[in-house]
Amino acid sequence: MSLFAAEKPGSALSRFWHKWRFHINVLLLLVPLGFMPKYFADAALFRGDTGLGEREIGEVQVGPWSVRLAELRNEAPRPDGPAGHMKSFNAALCDSCREQVKATYLRIGKPRSLRAAGVIFFGTPYRMGAMLPIPEKTKADAELWITMEGWDGSMHQASIPLSQASPATIAWLSIQGGKP
Amino acid sequence: MINVIRPLSAALVLFCAGFSASALAHNPMCECKAIDAEQIKCTGGFSDGSGAPGVTLDVIGYDETILVPGKLGADSTLTFKKPGAEFYVLFDAGPGHVVEIDQADIEAPGT
Numbered sequence: 467m468s469l470f471a472a473e474k475p476g477s478a479l480s481r482f483w484h485k486w487r488f489h490i491n492v493l494l495l496l497v498p499l500g501f502m503p504k505y506f507a508d509a510a511l512f513r514g515d516t517g518l519g520e521r522e523i524g525e526v527q528v529g530p531w532s533v534r535l536a537e538l539r540n541e542a543p544r545p546d547g548p549a550g551h552m553k554s555f556n557a558a559l560c561d562s563c564r565e566q567v568k569a570t571y572l573r574i575g576k577p578r579s580l581r582a583a584g585v586i587f588f589g590t591p592y593r594m595g596a597m598l599p600i601p602e603k604t605k606a607d608a609e610l611w612i613t614m615e616g617w618d619g620s621m622h623q624a625s626i627p628l629s630q631a632s633p634a635t636i637a638w639l640s641i642q643g644g645k646p
Numbered sequence: 647m648i649n650v651i652r653p654l655s656a657a658l659v660l661f662c663a664g665f666s667a668s669a670l671a672h673n674p675m676c677e678c679k680a681i682d683a684e685q686i687k688c689t690g691g692f693s694d695g696s697g698a699p700g701v702t703l704d705v706i707g708y709d710e711t712i713l714v715p716g717k718l719g720a721d722s723t724l725t726f727k728k729p730g731a732e733f734y735v736l737f738d739a740g741p742g743h744v745v746e747i748d749q750a751d752i753e754a755p756g757t
């Protein structure tokens with residue numbers, strides 16, 4: 467009772483605060499509003515409303531088939547702990563090859579064998595995803611190899627320069643600067 | 647006391663559940679080291695911290711012949727004798743879940 471009496475002759479700001487502090491907390495509801503643009507942008511990206519990814523790479527012909535590639539995010543590879551840095555790519559199979567293609571793989575550099583064809587794309591043929599590990603010592607002139615395996619046992623390969631597939635990755639590699 | 651803790655722990659569980667999606671990815675990883683001049687020890691696992699006991703790990707020559715067909719032991723490691731020919735190590739946890747380690751990337755003993 468007497469505890470608060472001493473505060474009575476406070477400043478105008480203090481009086482305002484003590485009168486309204488319980489109502490002002492309603493303003494906390496505004497905090498999530500600041501995060502909403504990013505939330506809705508991400509939701510649209512993952513739902514596919516804004517296309518296959520943040521940056522479309524284009525259609526790549528792989529033997530008789532073709533695949534539309536995109537970077538999920540137009541940014542440098544993200545670290546994944548001890549597994550190294552990973553870069554996410556999305557892909558969509560061409561209309562005629564959805565029934566024929568069994569698996570699609572992605573790798574930096576030409577695969578030694580089908581067994582070591584790289585990471586596999588998973589998901590629906592309309593929107594597949596793969597996380598490609600990017601070694602820090604990758605050369606700037608490296609190539610991204612796409613390996614496609616058909617249900618009939620056939621295998622087709624194609625490559626595009628990494629600089630075309632992901633300029634952000636090339637920029638990131640140049641900062642890693644000559645690590646052995 | 648208990649009445650206070652219950653809602654708190656419930657909130658904590660919800661909080662953790664909301665952030666767990668980021669930990670779902672588990673990429674294969676493998677590390678090989680030469681333990682002496684003759685032996686190479688490879689350790690496999692996944693980036694979510696789980697081990698890889700029983701997963702195939704083959705040592706393959708540059709000519710694609712399998713020099714050492716192996717499986718990781720209960721401790722997720724495999725030790726093999728260094729082949730004479732040029733080789734690479736293939737940690738094979740299934741199609742598209744492989745890690746290749748070239749012989750040039752295997753650390754020498756003592757490092």
